[in-house]
Amino acid sequence: MTSQLFSPYKLGGLELQNRIVIAPMCQYSAEDGKATDWHTIHLGHLALSGAALLFIEATAVSPEGRISPLDLGLWSDETEEALGKVLAAVRKYSDMPIGIQLAHAGRKASVHVPWNGGGQAGLDQGGWQTLAPSALAFGNHPRAPLALDAAEIAKLCEDFAESAKRAVRLGLDAIELHAAHGYLLHQFLSPLSNKREDQYGGSLENRMRLPLEIFDAVRAVVPAGIPVGFRVSGSDWAEGGWDLDQTIAFAKELKTREACFIHVSGGGLSPDQKVPLGPNYQVPFARAVKQATGLPTIAVGLITEADQAEAIIGTGDADLVALARGMLYDPRWPWHAAAQLGASVKAPNQYLRSQPRQHSKLFA
Numbered sequence: 001m002t003s004q005l006f007s008p009y010k011l012g013g014l015e016l017q018n019r020i021v022i023a024p025m026c027q028y029s030a031e032d033g034k035a036t037d038w039h040t041i042h043l044g045h046l047a048l049s050g051a052a053l054l055f056i057e058a059t060a061v062s063p064e065g066r067i068s069p070l071d072l073g074l075w076s077d078e079t080e081e082a083l084g085k086v087l088a089a090v091r092k093y094s095d096m097p098i099g100i101q102l103a104h105a106g107r108k109a110s111v112h113v114p115w116n117g118g119g120q121a122g123l124d125q126g127g128w129q130t131l132a133p134s135a136l137a138f139g140n141h142p143r144a145p146l147a148l149d150a151a152e153i154a155k156l157c158e159d160f161a162e163s164a165k166r167a168v169r170l171g172l173d174a175i176e177l178h179a180a181h182g183y184l185l186h187q188f189l190s191p192l193s194n195k196r197e198d199q200y201g202g203s204l205e206n207r208m209r210l211p212l213e214i215f216d217a218v219r220a221v222v223p224a225g226i227p228v229g230f231r232v233s234g235s236d237w238a239e240g241g242w243d244l245d246q247t248i249a250f251a252k253e254l255k256t257r258e259a260c261f262i263h264v265s266g267g268g269l270s271p272d273q274k275v276p277l278g279p280n281y282q283v284p285f286a287r288a289v290k291q292a293t294g295l296p297t298i299a300v301g302l303i304t305e306a307d308q309a310e311a312i313i314g315t316g317d318a319d320l321v322a323l324a325r326g327m328l329y330d331p332r333w334p335w336h337a338a339a340q341l342g343a344s345v346k347a348p349n350q351y352l353r354s355q356p357r358q359h360s361k362l363f364a
């Protein structure tokens with residue numbers, strides 16, 4: 001039987017060899033926003049994994065949009081040049097399409113890296129004043145964000161568009177706008193974090209306005225062949241918050257604007273969230289969004305087994321599956337999945353001799 005997981009797919013103008021996406025993963029290893037040798041190692045090894053598409057981590061469109069002082073950025077010639085060097089090295093040995101997630105952390109910015117506790121960084125500890133739709137602190141952060149004014153909101157659209165132009169110049173193959181996990185664009189969408197009384201707050205239409213304006217600003221500067229889409233949280237999993245119905249309404253708006261994909265994750269906005277963790281826990285969101293809109297949909301969240309991923313694609317719950325932790329744990333996950341499902345992957349010439357005898361057709 002032919003594997004659906006290893007069947008090709010066209011995402012906008014981008015040809016994908018199979019349905020496996022490597023989800024964006026913050027590395028907290030940049031210097032003043034500039035990519036380092038760590039990124040060459042990290043992206044380099046993932047680009048040999050046989051996946052169809054590799055997303056670069058949440059990449060800040062401005063210095064104050066970083067989650068931590070060590071986040072990757074794409075807001076200046078220096079940050080563009082540093083990422084360009086990494087990509088040149090990776091591309092020398094892999095033709096895997098590479099996308100980038102463009103992001104602004106809003107009120108969740110200015111925190112210590114996770115391995116140093118992840119709490120809010122003080123202004124005397126390399127931290128900075130954060131910005132958000134409303135002056136509401138996240139969780140126990142002692143310093144509240146400032147509410148963005150009209151000029152700052154207009155600048156956000158410009159910042160996303162400028163970073164997108166840089167991504168295009170770098171030859172990146174796809175752009176994902178980050179509106180999930182409680183970061184700035186999600187903060188605008190959710191009624192729990194957005195208490196504005198102007199045209200960017202209140203009704204669902206108003207809360208969706210800024211993410212949609214940013215989509216339009218980015219789409220306008222990105223050539224038609226390069227897919228632009230969104231990552232969203234399907235739910236805040238918190239009383240009175242963003243939910244699946246609103247996600248579907250947002251996806252419908254994206255569909256009319258010809259967004260190329262929606263990547264459906266969950267949570268991250270409220271410390272009171274109750275996440276029903278388990279295998280496939282976010283797949284029902286992807287299924288519902290896909291059914292309601294027909295938008296190319298990426299499912300993510302505790303997808304760890306080949307059969308599991310095969311079933312998600314085979315049943316049509318989603319068009320693509322994304323893996324994060326599973327790819328760090330087993331960076332050859334797609335090879336092993338292909339072996340199990342009787343499919344094949346692309347492997348670098350240098351590794352061809354590793355093909356196990358019982359999987360003699362593994363390497364295409």
Ligand SMILES: Cc1cc2nc3c(=O)[nH]c(=O)nc-3n(C[C@H](O)[C@H](O)[C@H](O)COP(=O)(O)O)c2cc1C
Nearest residue numbers: 023024025026057058300301302303323324325326
């Ligand atoms: C180390 C690490 C870094 C992450 N960084 C990002 C990120 O930059 N952007 C994002 O949208 N999600 C990020 N996530 C979330 C993952 O992309 C993914 O949605 C989540 O881990 C669930 O998928 P999984 O069960 O396959 O790990 C990160 C997750 C991990 C483990």
